[in-house]
Amino acid sequence: MKVLVPVKRVVDYNVKVRVKADGSGVETANVKMSMNPFDEIAVEEAVRLREKGVAGEIVAVSCGPNAAQEQLRTALAMGADRGILVEHDGVLEPLAVAKLLKTIVAKEGPALVILGKQAIDDDMSATGQMLAALLGWGQGTFASKIEKEGESLRVTREVDGGLETVSLKLPAIVTTDLRLNEPRYASLPNIMKARKKPIETLKPADLGVDPTPRLSVLKVEEPAKRQAGKKVGSVQELVEKLRNEAKVI
């Protein structure tokens, strides 16, 4: 079965972002960019499914600026077979991304799409569920285990209070949680090989999708800052302060 893996270019998770002085957004110029960490887990899972003989071709897709080719190359170096870039410079909200991905699914005919559970920039946690809705497919979100059983997929999900297991009819959508796997590092030879793998570039208009955002950002502000407090010298002092100063116990 063919597997499609959408990967997003985001500010690297180690960067502490700064809000722009004019309140229009966050500073992304000259900031390290990476593949969204949950999407690395998605690529890794697709590659593992192929290693188990469950998955066939793996196609990585990114919607975003031309530079998102870098993240597609990373996916190719991890083991994806080819890439598709849907090039667009403005903001892409999950609904627009889901509409773009729906058209790619129609062209490619995958049996499984594995997305990250959440992009660490917009923190929406929505695209996979939205794509599942638009396709009329079942969804296994926040997955910590995936097993193919005949024509269905058994997905263990991280939920409040513990774990839940569902069976999805294929084709289906899965979104990855942190415990699904630990992504591999691409080896140098694989990075070299990835340079030769094909990346096709399309525009939203080629796919007949209007990506205009539905949300307008009125302002972006820094959250209330927390001041570092004081160091206490002993457990006794800590308990005394919590009782008599902070009055929380």
Added chain:
Amino acid sequence: MAVLVLADHKDGGITQPTRSTVAAAAALGDVHVLLVGEGAAAAAPAAARIAGVAKVLTGAEAPVLAEPLAALLVSMAPGYSHLLAPASASGKNVMPRVAALLDVQILSDISGVVDADTFIRPIYAGNAMATVKSSDAKKVITVRAASFDPAPAEGGSASVEAAPTAADPGLSTFLGAEIVKSERPELTAARIVISGGRAMASSENFAIIEKVADILGAAVGASRAAVDAGYAPNDMQVGQTGKIVAPELYIAVGISGAIQHLAGMKDSKVIVAINKDEEAPIFQVADYGLVADLFKAVPELEAELAK
């Protein structure tokens, strides 16, 4: 027009994050509450007593799956201007699906309501707060419970009716669940939370934290590193991609204070950090910092609190 809140319920009660969602919804219109899943009818009286709830609707008592639940919410949507759910595992699972079926962009994890179209939501692990205005006719929203004081559990006297039914698209089946039973308060509702990090070094060692939790009536949390290492179950993870908590008192034990962890707890009223490295970033947000070996300090804390 009224607004609809999809409730999380447990053991005949309504979760505190749901009451926070009711509080957020009350600013937008008359609040109707939808209960589905096993125990929905049993939880209806508790939902009806929440202050500000006008009507309670109870649906099927089967295990909750995203696809049929989304179909139900979409069938009910014409009667509502806003559809809300807590940003819990179940709210985050179903609401984006509902939004896409209605062709609207979801507003995930809102932390503030400005007006009927305008909301505040954290982005980049809470390092920025965005005020966004939706141009969609209908709003589909998940609510960050820690940002809204819960609506009082008592004071309402809503009517209870059966919810409409919608056909199950039959795309998935429920196989089972492993839910950890605990006598302690829920992480997202507790007044005090004590969390352990990688430094706990084993699941057995979490017992020293649990003893303190028992004395304080606190919930127990964990960093991702502790969860990944198997020291604590996944639903205890606090952070950007785990649970968001804002208790009166948060005690971080052997946790360094990575951005992703801070994202889940930095709105706590009072933060205590116990860490043997005085340079640990957690001290930059802690009201009270104790530089100490946790294996010495935590048992001492237990003894001191028991006095």
